[in-house]
Amino acid sequence: MSNDLYRKKTQIFKALAHPTRLFIVDKLADGECCVCEFVNELDVDFSTVSKHLSVLKNAGIIIDEKRGQQVFYRLVMRCVCSFSHCIETFLNKE
């Protein structure tokens, strides 16, 4: 049980283990978004969205880029989408 690998993998699963963050990833699968777009669609505080984004960023799932006063986020770990899709198929079977 090589600890370091499991620790890093766990960080990725933890980052994804929240409904708001899964929603963010789903949305980013269709293209980049700025922070305010998430705030508009989710009924949570700006600071809360920002913190969720930083969790995903620290895990290496998304990256950010500042353009003007806005910050845009992009999905880099694309295979999350295929797993997410597999889960949906799985849930429909039950």
Added chain:
Amino acid sequence: MSNDLYRKKTQIFKALAHPTRLFIVDKLADGECCVCEFVNELDVDFSTVSKHLSVLKNAGIIIDEKRGQQVFYRLVMRCVCSFSHCIETFLNKE
């Protein structure tokens, strides 16, 4: 943001978001195991292993079958393996 779907998906990611549980899933990818086999390899209490297994079971990732006095667990959500593999590739790139 259809809440019920995100709630269920989150449950699956939460279930996977622990090093011990990732280890269990990895091991089950190679075939069924009984509880005691995990206890031997992991340095944690029997009750702790049992609780980790029930988290994975409640999420629908593994199933159990009692044979005699032992309980055997099997991996049913196989696509966890491919995602796990993708994460490893991803981590190696960095």
Added chain:
DNA sequence: TGGTTATTTGGTATAATAGCCAAATAATAA
């Protein structure tokens, strides 16, 4: 420069999770 907008950071209260121990259950053996 001063004001406004977009975003992040720090503080804090609350909720969820993890791990151990002890006790309960369940199957089998003596």
Added chain:
DNA sequence: TTATTATTTGGCTATTATACCAAATAACCA
């Protein structure tokens, strides 16, 4: 029936995660 083995469950404490508010930063505009 009693004892033994395998596993689960309940209770408790310590740690971690979440969400809000307020304050800080950073870019742009007047």
